[in-house]
Every structure is written in structure tokens, then in C-alpha cells.
Amino acid sequence: MSNLRLINETNASSVASVSVTDVFTSDFDIYKVELLRPDLNTGTGTWLDIRLVNTSGSVISSSSYDYASLVMNSNAGFGEDRSTSATFMRGLRYSSNSSADGGGMVIYVFNPTNTSSYTFLLQQSSSFSTAESKMVSTKMIGVLKSTTGIGGINFYHTNNFDDVNIKIYGLRVDS
Amino acid sequence: MAGQLIQVATSTVTSAVASVTLTGIDSDDVYMVAMNNVVPSNDTQLVQVRVTESGTPNSTSNYDYAFKQMKGNTTFSNGSSTNQSAWFIFSYTGTGANESTNGLMYLYNFNNASEYSFVTVEESTRTNAGNLQGNQGGGVFTSTSSCDGINLSFQTGNIASGTFTLYGLKK
Numbered sequence: 001m002s003n004l005r006l007i008n009e010t011n012a013s014s015v016a017s018v019s020v021t022d023v024f025t026s027d028f029d030i031y032k033v034e035l036l037r038p039d040l041n042t043g044t045g046t047w048l049d050i051r052l053v054n055t056s057g058s059v060i061s062s063s064s065y066d067y068a069s070l071v072m073n074s075n076a077g078f079g080e081d082r083s084t085s086a087t088f089m090r091g092l093r094y095s096s097n098s099s100a101d102g103g104g105m106v107i108y109v110f111n112p113t114n115t116s117s118y119t120f121l122l123q124q125s126s127s128f129s130t131a132e133s134k135m136v137s138t139k140m141i142g143v144l145k146s147t148t149g150i151g152g153i154n155f156y157h158t159n160n161f162d163d164v165n166i167k168i169y170g171l172r173v174d175s
Numbered sequence: 176m177a178g179q180l181i182q183v184a185t186s187t188v189t190s191a192v193a194s195v196t197l198t199g200i201d202s203d204d205v206y207m208v209a210m211n212n213v214v215p216s217n218d219t220q221l222v223q224v225r226v227t228e229s230g231t232p233n234s235t236s237n238y239d240y241a242f243k244q245m246k247g248n249t250t251f252s253n254g255s256s257t258n259q260s261a262w263f264i265f266s267y268t269g270t271g272a273n274e275s276t277n278g279l280m281y282l283y284n285f286n287n288a289s290e291y292s293f294v295t296v297e298e299s300t301r302t303n304a305g306n307l308q309g310n311q312g313g314g315v316f317t318s319t320s321s322c323d324g325i326n327l328s329f330q331t332g333n334i335a336s337g338t339f340t341l342y343g344l345k346k
Binding site for chain 1: 178179180181182185187209211212243245246247248249250251273275277278279297298299300301306307308309311338340342
């Protein structure tokens with residue numbers, strides 16, 4: 001049996017924000033989160049960003065996040081996107097409303113339920129904008145500077161998602 | 176048939192140890208090492224990584240590496256070196272509150288005695304200065320030996336705590 005255990009799959013449509021709650025538990029210390037088919041109505045060149053959700057189900061939007069993202073453009077130079085005490089962690093660069101474009105993102109979450117440590121993230125993404133003929137890939141690290149217990153993850157944008165699919169796996173450690 | 180992530184070895188450090196060795200690499204599959212909440216006993220230390228041969232760490236000067244170092248508070252930088260005694264591919268961390276190293280490594284060709292052994296790394300660390308920092312890169316062990324695992328330690332002092340798990344990516 002694989003030690004990568006699928007523990008949640010969420011589909012959402014016609015929403016600007018989607019949270020997966022009560023998914024991080026003491027059963028795992030590391031989680032893999034996949035975000036697929038992030039289709040959007042409008043918002044070329046904007047970003048779908050990441051926040052964490054506490055164990056009460058509330059999205060943490062305080063200025064408690066640090067992140068650093070390497071932004072790799074197919075048609076331009078690379079960039080650095082970083083912040084301290086931000087209200088989010090950088091996610092996927094959104095594309096346009098073509099049915100064929102979009103992208104994907106994988107995130108690893110470390111120690112979310114450990115109330116003695118901060119919660120750390122690794123993220124990588126790739127997306128394409130038909131309107132701009134532009135592919136953007138990102139590599140991001142992030143941290144929530146709080147020892148609050150984390151129960152889930154939130155993705156949000158200023159515009160509605162047409163459709164999004166999120167899968168969350170736990171990396172099982174058998175002692 | 177979907178691939179599987181199969182645990183090969185694990186070590187959870189709750190009282191200080193000099194190093195952790197994870198062995199059990201016995202195929203040409205890709206392997207992954209997951210590390211979380213790794214904290215040193217001494218301040219300002221980085222995780223050093225060595226291959227093991229028959230369970231013994233190899234500390235010869237055969238380690239090359241390169242990485243992009245991403246930082247939350249300032250401009251990114253590059254790191255690289257050749258002919259080192261280990262892979263120094265993680266960021267410095269410390270003993271201050273909430274300082275730790277978390278990351279993943281993928282291991283390639285370790286079992287194959289006809290090719291060099293390779294590693295990729297991605298990590299997210301709170302440094303000894305309390306900043307977010309993480310490396311994205313890789314390394315090579317320039318020896319055609321068969322390696323059965325990996326050894327992790329800090330340059331000086333012990334590992335105070337942390338969980339280290341070796342997985343195989345199997346068909």
C-alpha cells in the first residue's frame with residue numbers, strides 16, 4: 001500500500017475562494033496538495049494565492065506569512081517575488097478565459113497540526129495564458145509564522161473560478 | 176497501475192544524535208527523502224548530506240552541487256561548489272524559537288554502480304536569523320559506486336530533533 005494516502009478531493013465552481021477544511025490531522029506531518037484545472041472567467045496576469053485555515057475553519061488572513069517565489073517566464077526574464085508579513089502566500093499566475101489554458105500546482109505542507117512549530121510550504125506551478133502567449137512557472141517557499149493549529153488550506157482570487165479540482169494526500173510514516 | 180510511494184526507512188529524533196542514516200536503497204527506482212521539523216543542537220548549522228555505501232557514509236571529496244537560494248526578506252542568491260566532502264545543499268538554521276529545516280530530496284541512480292549518484296533538493300527553512308530561506312537545486316556524487324542510502328548530520332553538534340523518512344517510488 002502506498003504511503004501517499006489520498007484523504008480529500010474537492011471540486012468547486014463559480015466561487016472566488018475555496019477552502020478545504022478539517023483535512024490536516026495528527027495522522028500526518030507532511031501533506032501533498034494538488035490543484036488542477038484552475039479555470040477563471042477573467043483576470044489575465046493576476047494570481048491565485050494561498051492561505052491556511054485554522055482548526056476552527058477560519059481562513060488566516062493576518063499579516064503572518066513570509067514567502068519567496070522564483071517566477072520563471074517563457075517569454076521574458078525571470079523574476080523574484082517575495083514578502084514578509086504578508087496576508088497570503090504566492091500561488092499560481094492566472095491565465096485567461098480560454099478553455100484550453102490554465103495550469104497546475106503542487107504544494108507540500110509541513111507540520112500544520114504541530115502547535116510547537118510554524119507551518120512551512122513548498123510550492124511549484126506551471127500555467128499558460130493564451131491571451132499573452134505566455135507560460136509562467138513558479139517555485140515558492142512559504143511559512144505561516146504562527147503556532148496555531150492548521151486544519152486546512154484556502155485558495156482565492158478576486159474573480160470567480162469556473163472550475164477547480166483539489167486533491168490532498170498525506171505522507172504516511174510507519175514507525 | 177499507478178505508482179506508489181513506499182516507505183523504506185524512517186528515523187524520528189527526539190533526543191540528540193550525531194547523525195541519521197537511512198538505508199535500504201536496492202533498486203534503480205527513484206527514491207525520496209522527506210524531512211520535517213529538523214532542529215540542530217548548536218546554533219547556525221546546516222544539514223549536510225552524504226551517500227552511504229554498505230551503510231557507511233562516504234566523506235571523500237566527490238560532492239558537487241548548485242542551487243538557487245530563495246529568501247523571503249532579500250534578493251535571491253546562488254550557491255555552488257565542487258569536490259566537497261558532503262552536499263551542503265540546505266540553509267542554515269538554528270536553535271531559536273520556531274527555527275527548523277523542512278524539505279524533500281529526490282535520489283537518482285544510487286543503486287547503479289555504473290553511474291554517478293544524483294540528488295535534487297527543495298527546502299523551506301527558518302534560518303538562525305529568523306528569516307525564511309530555501310534552496311532549490313541539486314548535486315552529484317562523482318563516484319561510480321553503489322550507494323544504499325543517505326546520511327544526514329549537522330556540521331557541528333548533534334541533531335536535536337526531526338523526522339527523516341526514505342521512500343521509494345515504485346511501480
